[in-house]
Amino acid sequence: MNQHNGLRRKLEKYAIPNLTLYLIICYGIGYLMQYLVPAGYQYLMLDPFLVLKGQVWRLVTWILIPPDSSNIFFVLITLYLYYSLGGLLERIWGTYKYNVYLFSGLLFTILGAFVLCGYSVLMGAQPTMYTGLYLLNNGSAVYFGQFSTYYINMSIFLACAASIPDVQVLLMFIFPIKVKWLGIVYGIILLVNCIQGGIATWIVVIFSLLNFLVFFLRSKGKMHLSVGQIKRQQEFHQKMRSAGQTKGITRHKCAICGRTELDGDDLEFRFCSKCNGNYEYCQYHLFTHEHVK
Incomplete structure (x- = not known):
């Protein structure tokens, strides 16, 4: 991976x-x-x-x-x-x-x-x-x-x-x-x-x-x-692009690969409920990472 x-x-x-x-x-x-x-x-x-x-x-x-x-x-x-x-x-x-x-x-x-x-x-x-x-x-x-x-x-x-x-x-x-x-x-x-x-x-x-x-x-x-998922995904990407342009900072970062929302419009980020701490992952590592205990 x-x-x-x-x-x-x-x-x-x-x-x-x-x-x-x-x-x-x-x-x-x-x-x-x-x-x-x-x-x-x-x-x-x-x-x-x-x-x-x-x-x-x-x-x-x-x-x-x-x-x-x-x-x-x-x-x-x-x-x-x-x-x-x-x-x-x-x-x-x-x-x-x-x-x-x-x-x-x-x-x-x-x-x-x-x-x-x-x-x-x-x-x-x-x-x-x-x-x-x-x-x-x-x-x-x-x-x-x-x-x-x-x-x-x-x-x-x-x-x-x-x-x-x-x-x-x-x-x-x-x-x-x-x-x-x-x-x-x-x-x-x-x-x-x-x-x-x-x-x-x-x-x-x-x-x-x-x-x-x-x-x-x-x-x-x-x-x-679903149509709703598509709409939410597009709204999410738009908000992330706007945030990056106005503030010059990122809101999301994968704990494994280090990518942020500015690295690609197709990236999505989620926190892992099984990890001990606030660890956020992109969709490519959300289900493949080793949980932090």
């Missing part, structure tokens, strides 16, 4: 605020390329076979491939929804944790592509005239275009459904619905797609959403916050 906190303090300063906005900008560049240079789409796809042949830019450029663009109105609604949910999740989790979540999702997606590549080799994959499409010796096909930002967006949505299940969104800007119900619907859709798609689809979905599974398991299934 201490090693993790030490690494976090070193990397926290490199966290990118409002990361969802940059992701949306990448989608915008991808949409422009689709309309201006349609043939260039094939050079963006995450195809491990071509990466191993030297086309290493594909490890990054697949992020430019936007979600389905068949209906521009639907695209705008979807992007606005994910931008709003991503921003909300960043405010609740903190910039550092949200960065780790998104970047781990990107890395797991790349890892999944190479796992599927290995499976394809074992199944005697043969290239076709279409980039990213390979025929296997069992008569099925593998399409690496399945590794897309669709699942990155899905991971944001599922994280919101798990963390803030009672928050309402306006479906199509009209129908109010709680995020948790949409999360359940999306989960069922993913399960059906996996059952219908076979092992290749399982690999795509599991690795693309592995960041959500890891975060959910690490939190022991207790990621959710």
